[in-house]
Amino acid sequence: MVSPVPLLSIIIPCYNEATNLENLFERLFQSLETLSLSYEVICVNDGSRDDTLARLLTYHHRHPPLKVISLSRNFGKDIALTAGIDHSCGQAVVPLDADLQDPPEVLGEMVELWRQGFDVVYGTRLRRQENWLKRLTAHGFYQVLGWISAVPIPANTGDFRLMDRRVVDALRQMPERNRFMKGLFTWVGFRQTAVYFDRPRRHRGQTKWSYWQLWNFALNAIFSFSVKPLQVWIYIGLCISTIALLYAFWLVLRTLIYGVDLPGYPSLMVAVLFMGGVQLLTLGIMGEYLGRIYEEVKGRPLYLVRDRYGFSDPSPDNASRE
Numbered sequence: 001m002v003s004p005v006p007l008l009s010i011i012i013p014c015y016n017e018a019t020n021l022e023n024l025f026e027r028l029f030q031s032l033e034t035l036s037l038s039y040e041v042i043c044v045n046d047g048s049r050d051d052t053l054a055r056l057l058t059y060h061h062r063h064p065p066l067k068v069i070s071l072s073r074n075f076g077k078d079i080a081l082t083a084g085i086d087h088s089c090g091q092a093v094v095p096l097d098a099d100l101q102d103p104p105e106v107l108g109e110m111v112e113l114w115r116q117g118f119d120v121v122y123g124t125r126l127r128r129q130e131n132w133l134k135r136l137t138a139h140g141f142y143q144v145l146g147w148i149s150a151v152p153i154p155a156n157t158g159d160f161r162l163m164d165r166r167v168v169d170a171l172r173q174m175p176e177r178n179r180f181m182k183g184l185f186t187w188v189g190f191r192q193t194a195v196y197f198d199r200p201r202r203h204r205g206q207t208k209w210s211y212w213q214l215w216n217f218a219l220n221a222i223f224s225f226s227v228k229p230l231q232v233w234i235y236i237g238l239c240i241s242t243i244a245l246l247y248a249f250w251l252v253l254r255t256l257i258y259g260v261d262l263p264g265y266p267s268l269m270v271a272v273l274f275m276g277g278v279q280l281l282t283l284g285i286m287g288e289y290l291g292r293i294y295e296e297v298k299g300r301p302l303y304l305v306r307d308r309y310g311f312s313d314p315s316p317d318n319a320s321r322e
């Protein structure tokens with residue numbers, strides 16, 4: 001059942017996912033058919049270097065509700081997702097990973113809850129079948145994020161969620177470049193609820209995230225969602241100054257009582273190095289925010305589209321969003 005304005009838009013960012021597509025589409029279309037509602041599937045080719053695009057086009061010709069956007073280069077998952085969302089027209093939008101880590105079978109439950117009146121139905125992972133280090137770091141990350149961010153971001157929740165058109169329109173009003181999607185999804189508010197699922201291992205291929213990238217992702221999440229790293233120095237500074245003041249009093253007192261002697265080279269060095277370290281750290285954190293401001297004021301388009309397949313409008317005003 002396919003109508004011009006689909007009820008459901010599925011957005012799939014794809015970066016070197018050629019080996020996963022066959023299984024993905026088989027399971028996805030099977031799930032969608034059982035829902036018997038109209039849909040579109042938008043695959044965003046995020047500058048893949050394998051034959052992802054060629055395969056996507058084969059599927060597109062076979063199955064027209066599958067539309068393809070090809071970006072001009074690799075922009076990263078969050079931006080690819082944004083490009084897909086910008087081009088979607090469904091009443092509800094669901095981002096989905098191409099590696100089958102977000103099981104399409106959960107869609108039914110999401111749609112059911114959406115019909116009951118929820119605006120956002122997010123998928124929360126019950127068990128992560130990943131190695132202990134990834135599970136541990138993920139846990140730590142959500143812990144820190146929960147503590148630091150102004151809006152409570154649900155733990156173990158990825159981009160896999162159903163969003164009503166109202167939510168999508170709200171999201172589209174956010175022009176920022178540093179797109180920490182999980183945060184943005186939560187920031188918008190609306191009526192949200194969870195569905196739970198076991199997150200399987202990636203079907204085929206390698207994760208695109210190295211530990212270094214995950215670390216940067218975590219930093220990005222924190223810096224783009226909180227100014228606490230800037231504010232915390234007020235308190236650290238206050239503590240250090242108080243300790244220094246007390247120490248100064250003690251020195252004066254000691255000199256008055258015992259007279260002058262001049263040891264203290266080690267303590268001096270420790271104090272100087274400690275303060276140097278603290279100052280460099282603060283400077284680094286300020287630089288991080290400054291860099292972000294610089295990125296934002298440059299005002300470049302978020303992404304550039306090279307080709308689009310299956311879209312009826314010739315050149316939408318959102319082909320590359322500013």
Ligand code: UDP
Pocket residue numbers: 012013014015016017046074075076077080096097098099101202206207208209
């Ligand atoms: N992805 C993308 N651009 C990138 C990296 C990843 O579009 O630069 C896509 C990828 O094809 C997949 C999804 O984002 O559909 C999730 O990527 P991955 O499985 O590597 O992340 P993980 O599941 O390990 O968090």
Ligand code: MG
Pocket residue numbers: 097099101202207
């Ligand atoms: Mg994955």
